[in-house]
Amino acid sequence: MRNSWLVALATVAIANADNLAYSPPAYPAPWANGQGDWADAYQKAVDFVSQLTLAEKVNLTSGVGWEGGQCVGNTGDIPSQNFRGFCMQDSPLGVRFADYVSAFPAGVNVAATWSRDLAYARGQAMGEEHRGKGVDIQLGPVAGPLGRIPEGGRNWEGFAPDPVLTGNMMASTIEGIQDAGVIACAKHYIGNEQEHFRQGSQQNYTVSDSISSNIDDVTLHELYLWPFADAVRAGVGSFMCSYNQVNNSYSCGNSYLLNHVLKGELDFQGFVMTDWGAQHSGVGDALAGADMDMPGDVAFDSGTAFWGSNLTIAVLNGTVPEWRVDDMAVRIMSAYFKVGRDRSRVPVNFDSWTQDTYGNEYYYAGEGWTKINDHVDVRGDHAQLIRQIGSSSAVLLKNTNGALPLTGKERNVGVFGADAGSNVNGVDGCADRGCDDGTLAMGWGSGTDNFPYLVTPEQAIEAAVIQNGGLFTAVTNQSGIDFAQKAAAQADTCLVFGNADSGEGYINVDGNVGDRNNLTLWQNAEAMIGAVAGECNNTIVVLHTVGPVLVESWLHHPNITAVLWAGLPGQESGNALVDVLYGKVNPGGKTPFTWGKQRSDWGVDIIYTPNNGEGPPQQDFTEGIFIDYRHFDKANVTPTWEFGYGLSYTTFSFSGLNVQPEPAAPYTPATGKTGAAPKFGKVQGASAYVYPDDINRIEAFIYPWINSTDLHASSGDPNYGWPTDKYVPKGAQDHSPQRVHPAGGAPGGNPGLYDVVATVSVDITNTGSVAGDEVPQVYVSLGGPNDAPKVLRAFDRLTIQPGQSKTWTTTLTRRDVSNWDTVRQNWVVTNYTKTVYVGNSSRKLPLKATLILK
Ligand SMILES: *[C@@H]1O[C@H](CO)[C@@H](O)[C@H](O)[C@H]1NC(C)=O
Numbered sequence: 001m002r003n004s005w006l007v008a009l010a011t012v013a014i015a016n017a018d019n020l021a022y023s024p025p026a027y028p029a030p031w032a033n034g035q036g037d038w039a040d041a042y043q044k045a046v047d048f049v050s051q052l053t054l055a056e057k058v059n060l061t062s063g064v065g066w067e068g069g070q071c072v073g074n075t076g077d078i079p080s081q082n083f084r085g086f087c088m089q090d091s092p093l094g095v096r097f098a099d100y101v102s103a104f105p106a107g108v109n110v111a112a113t114w115s116r117d118l119a120y121a122r123g124q125a126m127g128e129e130h131r132g133k134g135v136d137i138q139l140g141p142v143a144g145p146l147g148r149i150p151e152g153g154r155n156w157e158g159f160a161p162d163p164v165l166t167g168n169m170m171a172s173t174i175e176g177i178q179d180a181g182v183i184a185c186a187k188h189y190i191g192n193e194q195e196h197f198r199q200g201s202q203q204n205y206t207v208s209d210s211i212s213s214n215i216d217d218v219t220l221h222e223l224y225l226w227p228f229a230d231a232v233r234a235g236v237g238s239f240m241c242s243y244n245q246v247n248n249s250y251s252c253g254n255s256y257l258l259n260h261v262l263k264g265e266l267d268f269q270g271f272v273m274t275d276w277g278a279q280h281s282g283v284g285d286a287l288a289g290a291d292m293d294m295p296g297d298v299a300f301d302s303g304t305a306f307w308g309s310n311l312t313i314a315v316l317n318g319t320v321p322e323w324r325v326d327d328m329a330v331r332i333m334s335a336y337f338k339v340g341r342d343r344s345r346v347p348v349n350f351d352s353w354t355q356d357t358y359g360n361e362y363y364y365a366g367e368g369w370t371k372i373n374d375h376v377d378v379r380g381d382h383a384q385l386i387r388q389i390g391s392s393s394a395v396l397l398k399n400t401n402g403a404l405p406l407t408g409k410e411r412n413v414g415v416f417g418a419d420a421g422s423n424v425n426g427v428d429g430c431a432d433r434g435c436d437d438g439t440l441a442m443g444w445g446s447g448t449d450n451f452p453y454l455v456t457p458e459q460a461i462e463a464a465v466i467q468n469g470g471l472f473t474a475v476t477n478q479s480g481i482d483f484a485q486k487a488a489a490q491a492d493t494c495l496v497f498g499n500a501d502s503g504e505g506y507i508n509v510d511g512n513v514g515d516r517n518n519l520t521l522w523q524n525a526e527a528m529i530g531a532v533a534g535e536c537n538n539t540i541v542v543l544h545t546v547g548p549v550l551v552e553s554w555l556h557h558p559n560i561t562a563v564l565w566a567g568l569p570g571q572e573s574g575n576a577l578v579d580v581l582y583g584k585v586n587p588g589g590k591t592p593f594t595w596g597k598q599r600s601d602w603g604v605d606i607i608y609t610p611n612n613g614e615g616p617p618q619q620d621f622t623e624g625i626f627i628d629y630r631h632f633d634k635a636n637v638t639p640t641w642e643f644g645y646g647l648s649y650t651t652f653s654f655s656g657l658n659v660q661p662e663p664a665a666p667y668t669p670a671t672g673k674t675g676a677a678p679k680f681g682k683v684q685g686a687s688a689y690v691y692p693d694d695i696n697r698i699e700a701f702i703y704p705w706i707n708s709t710d711l712h713a714s715s716g717d718p719n720y721g722w723p724t725d726k727y728v729p730k731g732a733q734d735h736s737p738q739r740v741h742p743a744g745g746a747p748g749g750n751p752g753l754y755d756v757v758a759t760v761s762v763d764i765t766n767t768g769s770v771a772g773d774e775v776p777q778v779y780v781s782l783g784g785p786n787d788a789p790k791v792l793r794a795f796d797r798l799t800i801q802p803g804q805s806k807t808w809t810t811t812l813t814r815r816d817v818s819n820w821d822t823v824r825q826n827w828v829v830t831n832y833t834k835t836v837y838v839g840n841s842s843r844k845l846p847l848k849a850t851l852i853l854k
Pocket residue numbers: 021022023024214215216217218246247256257
């Protein structure tokens with residue numbers, strides 16, 4: 001729609017005029033070179049791409065348009081190589097829009113398990129399901145949003161507002177997905193911390209551009225970029241750039257973030273795709289480091305594209321260098337070979353736009369009637385894993401006098417709240433789960449999939465009570481306070497359910513446009529809790545929430561004996577809950593976010609109304625690295641429950657901390673230069689790329705060909721070629737060898753960052769009478785005046801028998817004890833005293849030791 005250069009120029013002008021944050025240009029776009037364990041895949045990609053024409057390479061990079069194929073994103077085929085285009089499919093918790101798939105627990109629950117093994121197992125199971133449906137790229141996992149603001153609508157799709165917990169879960173999930181032969185996609189890069197204004201105007205407000213997340217260099221490196229670096233180091237094949245701007249430059253056209261940081265410093269060898277509609281320019285984004293545009297059209301189904309024909313034209317008119325398109329194609333194919341897609345591909349056998357068996361292959365155009373859904377059941381035995389993650393992620397927050405576990409001898413059990421029951425309109429009654437009817441087991445938006453079924457708490461608890469010979473009733477009428485009181489007065493055990501939902505900004509649920517409007521429970525669940533507790537002296541509260549909620553108004557009621565957070569557990573919700581309630585599984589989850597006592601405790605908030613007139617809203621990350629527990633610690637605010645907290649049916653003690661410095665080679669900044677940009681193949685004259693005569697053009701479909709050899713006319717861009725002298729940013733066409741980033745040198749950053757500098761060991765004893773899981777957590781104080789009091793650096797989840805002790809040993813790397821130095825543009829270990837803390841939450845750290853590095 002807009003000429004990239006104009007956008008960039010206008011942005012600079014605004015930035016200068018209004019003193020808004022500004023992102024410096026960084027060119028040229030680094031070319032892949034097969035670093036690290038990418039060498040084989042890179043060579044195969046080079047061999048493949050070397051056989052392609054320009055139009056074929058463009059087909060690899062360009063989406064065919066919204067609803068132009070069977071997946072949520074599709075690229076063109078390469079018939080000469082008998083190669084079908086790529087199939088991109090949501091979501092981070094399963095195969096979106098398909099039938100016979102599993103509904104996995106959300107990312108926030110995976111974080112609550114603190115188990116890399118479960119994260120890996122879930123990644124692999126999801127990867128298998130995508131593979132079985134013919135998907136090439138699963139659009140997940142998520143590290144952006146990280147969770148800066150508790151109301152952030154999509155926080156639950158990701159993991160936790162801590163870069164180390166999230167980074168570990170990112171890496172394990174990616175390894176799982178990619179070991180299953182499917183390319184993972186680390187998203188949304190970066191600063192996508194709220195839904196409001198992520199795409200500019202919304203609801204009653206008109207603004208010129210998307211919100212700008214203004215993030216300083218230290219905060220970027222020490223907080224938001226950290227888990228993305230772990231993703232690169234884990235070998236992730238693709239990244240997705242986000243809708244928002246960063247420093248007033250669109251993420252998908254921000255050369256500093258894509259060229260300098262991601263492909264330079266982090267040495268990312270895979271490819272960057274745009275979020276759906278996050279592309280705002282053709283030439284500009286290509287030069288700034290984007291490699292694939294999704295879904296491919298300028299506006300959904302406009303039939304026009306920034307790339308496709310325009311990318312072919314841009315190469316022919318010399319604005320986008322040939323090597324840049326070669327690099328896009330090589331990066332895309334490298335990811336393909338890296339995960340073994342060449343060995344694991346099956347045809348796409350489902351359709352995103354209908355679940356009918358027969359339909360149109362080109363849904364928007366209404367053409368290509370064929371069998372589009374084979375209804376392949378890809379679920380395998382994943383239900384067991386889902387149930388295990390569900391029970392392993394439950395966080396026991398309060399438990400008075402052993403109220404839990406239930407013994408099975410309860411004679412009269414009551415279940416209360418709409419959140420315990422079914423959605424009366426069906427399990428998938430609301431499109432993209434955009435409602436809050438019945439029990440909450442995932443949030444809403446594109447980060448969802450269809451439930452094959454959903455075991456509700458009501459069903460599972462009822463089955464358990466009947467088996468135990470008790471009485472059971474469930475009042476799931478949320479307004480039925482009178483009915484609830486009557487039943488609660490008769491019950492000896494009352495389980496009250498409440499939830500809080502959120503999701504993606506394109507759906508409004510009860511006035512919440514993605515982000516939550518408040519931090520209280522939904523549907524007045526507090527009233528139901530209070531009413532039941534008034535009648536029942538053993539009231540157990542179960543929460544299905546996307547993040548923290550305010551609980552102080554009811555938590556201390558003497559009849560509320562237990563509180564359990566179950567998060568968004570997916571299809572096996574009720575079964576997983578029953579496992580924990582009855583003690584078949586001893587809860588070992590730890591809260592992956594801090595629960596404040598009042599809204600103001602968190603400091604930062606969503607920008608709900610524009611704050612920059614009709615210009616892009618400005619979201620200044622002035623709190624820096626101080627989000628979630630780092631903020632609570634620094635501001636000395638006592639939370640209800642701190643990050644990392646969770647009870648068990650047993651108790652544990654920690655002793656014998658030993659922090660042993662390890663010799664490590666000195667940190668050496670990466671030096672030297674890359675090779676020159678390679679070219680694979682040869683660009684012919686324009687006539688070679690004119691539409692073939694025999695092609696039947698599908699309506700609104702994006703092709704790589706041009707209408708005629710008149711490039712200007714073929715583009716149809718009113719700003720074509722203007723102004724020719726300044727169109728290409730300085731250095732963008734430079735294909736000469738480039739200096740290696742000193743903090744780079746390998747995927748994930750300088751290998752010296754990952755040298756072990758200390759070993760930490762501790763003895764953990766189960767001091768209770770039942771077996772249980774404990775999560776030892778290592779925090780480090782970096783010691784400087786601008787540092788957080790402590791930051792999480794290592795953790796594990798251990799199963800320990802009663803009376804037994806285990807010695808747990810972990811390591812700290814150089815990165816774990818480093819700060820980002822903005823002057824050196826590298827990581828440094830400062831001279832401030834480093835202190836290591838160990839315990840089982842961010843505020844229960846009984847052991848500490850000073851770390852004197854060798
Ligand atoms: C954004 O601006 C800040 C402040 O000038 C700077 O530290 C940071 O590096 C910039 N980040 C990007 C991505 O441009």
